[in-house]
Amino acid sequence: xxxxxxxxxxxxxxxxxxxxxxxxxxxxxxxxxxxxxxxxxxxxxxxxxxxxxxxxxxxxxxxxxxxxxxxxxxxxxxxxxxxxxxxxxxxxxxxxxxxxxxxxxxxxxxxxxxxxxxxxxxxxxxxxxxxxxxxxxxxxxxxxxxxxxx
Amino acid sequence: xxxxxxxxxxxxxxxxxxxxxxxxxxxxxxxxxxxxxxxxxxxxxxxxxxxxxxxxxxxxxxxxxxxxxxxxxxxxxxxxxxxxxxxxxxxxxxxxxxxxxxxxxxxxxxxxxxxxxxxxxxxxxxxxxxxxxxxxxxxxxxxxxxxxxxxxxxxxxxxxxxxxxxxxxxxxxxxxxxx
Numbered sequence: 001x002x003x004x005x006x007x008x009x010x011x012x013x014x015x016x017x018x019x020x021x022x023x024x025x026x027x028x029x030x031x032x033x034x035x036x037x038x039x040x041x042x043x044x045x046x047x048x049x050x051x052x053x054x055x056x057x058x059x060x061x062x063x064x065x066x067x068x069x070x071x072x073x074x075x076x077x078x079x080x081x082x083x084x085x086x087x088x089x090x091x092x093x094x095x096x097x098x099x100x101x102x103x104x105x106x107x108x109x110x111x112x113x114x115x116x117x118x119x120x121x122x123x124x125x126x127x128x129x130x131x132x133x134x135x136x137x138x139x140x141x142x143x144x145x146x147x148x149x150x
Numbered sequence: 151x152x153x154x155x156x157x158x159x160x161x162x163x164x165x166x167x168x169x170x171x172x173x174x175x176x177x178x179x180x181x182x183x184x185x186x187x188x189x190x191x192x193x194x195x196x197x198x199x200x201x202x203x204x205x206x207x208x209x210x211x212x213x214x215x216x217x218x219x220x221x222x223x224x225x226x227x228x229x230x231x232x233x234x235x236x237x238x239x240x241x242x243x244x245x246x247x248x249x250x251x252x253x254x255x256x257x258x259x260x261x262x263x264x265x266x267x268x269x270x271x272x273x274x275x276x277x278x279x280x281x282x283x284x285x286x287x288x289x290x291x292x293x294x295x296x297x298x299x300x301x302x303x304x305x306x307x308x309x310x311x312x313x314x315x316x317x318x319x320x321x322x323x324x325x326x327x328x329x
Contacts, residue, residue, distance in 0.1 A: 019178075025186075037199075042208070042306055045303075046307045049226040050307040055316075055317045061317060063318065095259060098322075
């Protein structure tokens with residue numbers, strides 16, 4: 001009698017365990033994270049042309065693309081009486097934070113050398129877009145915008 | 151004989167109970183499976199709706215009715231005067247087949263001077279003297295679903311050109327999907 005009872009208890013426990021496993025599968029699959037990679041790629045690829053077209057000065061229509069192209073070392077920006085690199089950083093950061101939060105890394109490279117870097121990626125996963133502008137030859141510069149994903 | 155009869159009855163009852171429990175378990179398993187499938191289908195429907203919203207945002211940013219052009223060459227921006235004209239002249243029912251129950255608007259994020267919150271299309275008409283400093287939003291198309299339960303919002307960066315002063319601002323092209 002004892003053995004029969006024990007066998008039945010084991011059977012009951014097996015059934016309960018099966019229920020728990022099936023329930024966990026259901027919970028796991030019904031709360032899957034959305035994949036936002038496509039959205040991030042679109043946002044990144046749209047941000048750079050929008051930023052390069054921007055005219056940041058009140059009394060002239062010079063575009064950011066021209067300001068970056070003409071900024072080499074310690075020249076003064078065409079407005080606000082700032083060093084051109086500081087001006088570019090100051091203009092860029094609010095827009096980058098607005099669109100990408102804090103998890104991004106933005107860099108401008110000129111003639112293969114780092115020119116400006118903003119942000120820091122702490123995660124290993126990144127969505128990165130490269131963009132080239134400024135014209136030809138020495139004027140050409142490359143922008144890289146990476147969205148960090150953990 | 152009586153003992154055998156009782157044993158037989160007990161055995162039968164046990165078998166019937168086991169069959170009932172197995173049937174209950176199978177019914178529960180089928181219910182769980184269909185619930186899982188339903189959840190998966192709902193998630194895929196939402197993903198498709200999100201992708202459609204992204205496609206529509208790209209479409210809006212390239213509409214000839216709104217896009218900047220210079221000497222017949224398309225440029226990478228939206229023309230604010232075209233947006234105002236589009237809003238005034240176009241019947242939204244003509245675009246219902248394409249846009250459905252959605253709202254598309256632009257919010258200016260970055261400008262060379264401080265701008266106030268306001269509807270640019272309205273301000274262009276009532277306070278042209280202070281335009282574009284007196285507004286930060288263009289509503290391109292607005293058609294909310296009646297009694298909608300929730301809405302999802304999508305956005306992409308966009309450049310907005312102002313022919314009044316030749317300047318380009320940075321904006322956010324926002325799409326709202328009603329559910």
